[in-house]
Amino acid sequence: MRILGIETSCDETAASVVEDGVKILSNVVVSQIDIFAEYGGVIPEVAARSHLEAMMPVIDKALDDAGCNWDDIDAIAVTHAPGLLGSLLIGTLTARTLAILHNKPLYAVHHLKSHVYANWLHQSSKGKQGTPCHSGTLQGRSGQSLCPAEHIAPCFPLLALVVSGGHTQILYMPGHNQFEIIGTTHDDAVGECFDKVAKILGLPYPGGPSIAKAAEGIICSSDTLKGARPSLQSSEHIIPSSNRYKLPHPKVEGLDFSFSGLKTAVLRAVQKEVGVPISYPSHKLKDLLSRQQVCDFAASFQKTAVEILCEKIEMALTKYPETKSVVVAGGVSANEELRGALKDAYFPAPSLSGDNGAMVAAAAYYEIQSGANPTNPYSLNIYPRISIEK
Numbered sequence: 001m002r003i004l005g006i007e008t009s010c011d012e013t014a015a016s017v018v019e020d021g022v023k024i025l026s027n028v029v030v031s032q033i034d035i036f037a038e039y040g041g042v043i044p045e046v047a048a049r050s051h052l053e054a055m056m057p058v059i060d061k062a063l064d065d066a067g068c069n070w071d072d073i074d075a076i077a078v079t080h081a082p083g084l085l086g087s088l089l090i091g092t093l094t095a096r097t098l099a100i101l102h103n104k105p106l107y108a109v110h111h112l113k114s115h116v117y118a119n120w121l122h123q124s125s126k127g128k129q130g131t132p133c134h135s136g137t138l139q140g141r142s143g144q145s146l147c148p149a150e151h152i153a154p155c156f157p158l159l160a161l162v163v164s165g166g167h168t169q170i171l172y173m174p175g176h177n178q179f180e181i182i183g184t185t186h187d188d189a190v191g192e193c194f195d196k197v198a199k200i201l202g203l204p205y206p207g208g209p210s211i212a213k214a215a216e217g218i219i220c221s222s223d224t225l226k227g228a229r230p231s232l233q234s235s236e237h238i239i240p241s242s243n244r245y246k247l248p249h250p251k252v253e254g255l256d257f258s259f260s261g262l263k264t265a266v267l268r269a270v271q272k273e274v275g276v277p278i279s280y281p282s283h284k285l286k287d288l289l290s291r292q293q294v295c296d297f298a299a300s301f302q303k304t305a306v307e308i309l310c311e312k313i314e315m316a317l318t319k320y321p322e323t324k325s326v327v328v329a330g331g332v333s334a335n336e337e338l339r340g341a342l343k344d345a346y347f348p349a350p351s352l353s354g355d356n357g358a359m360v361a362a363a364a365y366y367e368i369q370s371g372a373n374p375t376n377p378y379s380l381n382i383y384p385r386i387s388i389e390k
């Protein structure tokens with residue numbers, strides 16, 4: 001079964017053709033990162049307009065790359081929730097129109113479900129049977145072993161750690177398409193925290209990748225960081241220390257998270273380090289930091305954020321000793337330090353960690369396998385803030 005997956009929930013316009021939920025025949029992603037790097041974040045109205053321009057060329061290329069015409073496509077899947085209202089509208093209106101025009105069944109998919117199902121996709125777009133990235137052993141305090149590495153797909157029951165720009169949740173999945181939220185953030189999502197800390201440190205948007213680079217001693221060159229201050233442009237080799245700044249772990253009950261305190265802790269530590277009062281404008285702090293300090297803050301923050309995520313997953317494994325697999329999903333799953341820390345968890349290929357159409361098609365395939373009916377293309381709605389449990 002070949003599904004065309006369409007994704008436009010935030011600032012990526014994406015379409016992909018996937019066979020039987022696992023084999024990627026094409027995967028086209030047009031990112032608006034360059035536009036929003038100028039502004040330091042996504043502007044919803046601009047994102048919607050960019051989707052409108054890119055949508056049809058992206059879909060045409062996805063079909064072309066897959067060597068398919070409309071007769072080869074069995075269904076269309078589209079993200080209808082959650083996300084930016086205008087962005088979701090462009091994707092769903094396009095999918096609805098195409099479904100009516102080409103007489104294809106239409107499936108509406110929740111964005112977080114798609115991120116989770118990126119872990120079922122084969123790694124190679126050429127259909128090579130790659131195993132998801134995992135090695136070593138992740139054990140809960142109760143000591144249970146997780147499903148061995150030779151399994152191509154994750155085993156149920158599983159725990160999904162969803163870490164994106166808008167969400168931080170732990171989901172319990174007894175089987176396909178069954179989701180129970182067992183932990184969630186009380187305030188900021190972890191990806192949002194990476195983005196906000198990057199802003200404090202003067203690193204470019206999106207913050208996740210630039211923090212990860214700075215934590216390795218690499219600060220974007222003036223080519224990519226337009227107008228970078230001279231102090232960051234030197235080619236001096238930096239070895240960052242992740243132990244230089246001690247940042248607190250939030251005291252949140254159970255499996256829930258809180259990341260706004262960590263962001264504030266970085267802000268206070270930077271203010272203390274450069275010797276200014278807390279009333280000092282935060283957008284000016286970056287001008288007072290050296291390259292070494294920026295890299296040390298990035299490394300210390302990244303280490304703390306990863307530790308917090310790992311602690312909660314360990315707690316969840318203790319609480320759910322029957323767990324067979326842990327899967328990690330969402331943009332932050334691209335983070336190498338997190339991949340290193342959760343050695344036996346499943347991760348999507350780094351290119352599939354962020355928003356893409358292949359994961360939408362994969363999620364729809366497993367919905368169809370579970371007996372889901374297609375949605376009505378004349379009345380499909382969008383839900384910018386709906387939970388995965390609804």
Ligand code: KG4
Nearest residue numbers: 164165166191208209331332334335354355
């Ligand atoms: O899943 P995603 O692409 O979009 C949402 O659904 O929100 O996630 C985007 C988030 C951003 O906050 C971005 O900074 C973060 O994922 N991110 C990373 C990395 N790559 C992207 N965070 C940490 N390390 C990375 N390598």
Ligand code: ZN
Nearest residue numbers: 164331354355
């Ligand atoms: Zn996403």
